[in-house]
Amino acid sequence: MPSPTLTHLTDPTSALLAPTAAVLAESFNPAEDPISGIVYAGIPDLEGFTALRFRQRLYDAVERLQVVVAEADGAPGAVMIVNPPGTMDDEPGPTPYSAELEAQTPPEVVAARNELGDALHKFEANAFGNDTYYLSFICTAPSARRRGLAGALIRSLVAQAEAAGAFVTLTTQSDENVKYYSSFGFRVIDRMDIVSRGLPMPFIAMTNRPAA
Template identity: 35%
Template sequence: MVTEQHVVRQVRRGEVDAAAATLARAFDEDPVMRWMFGDAATLRAGLPRMFGTMIRRFHLHHHATELVAGAGGPLGVATWDPPGRWRTPWWRTVWAVPSLLRAMQGRVEAGQAVISAIDAVHPDEPHWYLAYLGTEPTAQREGIGGRLLRSRLAVCDAEAMPAYLESSNEANVPYYRSFGFEVTREIVVPDGGPTRWAMWRPPAAA
């Protein structure tokens, strides 16, 4: 059960592995992740490492990776990038490559195909970018994801800044619409790859 103790706060450096494990469990049946990793065994071995690397190397320094904590660890995690900072500098990418190679276990080409497809159409207009949002499966439908979304969307509105995301599961599109996001395009990975739904939310009127 969610209580008032379960507030949204930034992920601390010592919590990165726990946050990554929560995201990995949340994305266990995600269509895009399943396609990227090829099979369930490879996904479950590599996904925690992938998320851990991405949080540690790409997102944590933005001070906008947030969680809702429970007694046993994170109940939900959201990784946001501030306006103008969604694109990872080359040197951070180089820094992360060895760990990502181990995580992907020979599926690097599939992962790069997904990244290239979404990067090619990423909006140029300044915005807050929601890279990942996931809830611990045992805590789903308890409002955890909504808490995480409202926390950062309040910042977007205060700054009069749009928000952007790509939903990797069509079933989640109505959920994001309930928070003001609308689909702007479908992003299809070439050669039989999966589809993601680009969604944009303008800031709420003052």
């Protein structure tokens, strides 16, 4: 199987932004993603809200962080968003979608999102520190799965971190994902249940830093 084309997105006005945001929104559909399903429950047009949320998230990430797309059939098939070293404590900036997203977000959703975000940030800061390449998001469009796209993205990030003398960290939620990331040299270093809206959600911290 030929290696997929990897493209770093650095321009928030790129024509690739819309289809890449669509990959994120489809992959983290609240009907299938447990975190989104809990935190954003009760929003009337959840599909439209999710699409807007990821347009906003991607625009901000392209401006501040690192976004890499793996192409499938000439279109974005998989995407990863990475916090480079020193950026874990940075606050998101305003985007052209911020005002609309804020207007569509009910107070109870804001509270649930902030509760989860604060707890997850503390968990990750304790597990990882601020000197790693943190794999914030990685996903593959359903139509492009089983082609090795996510694996190509992970390997490229590991190589980048190695060249910089650093390591890669991530959080995941299932033992199935733990097994997948372990195949790339990652190991579990911490686990925690974070409660949002009264429901516990498991988070598993992993790194490719060798054990001491």
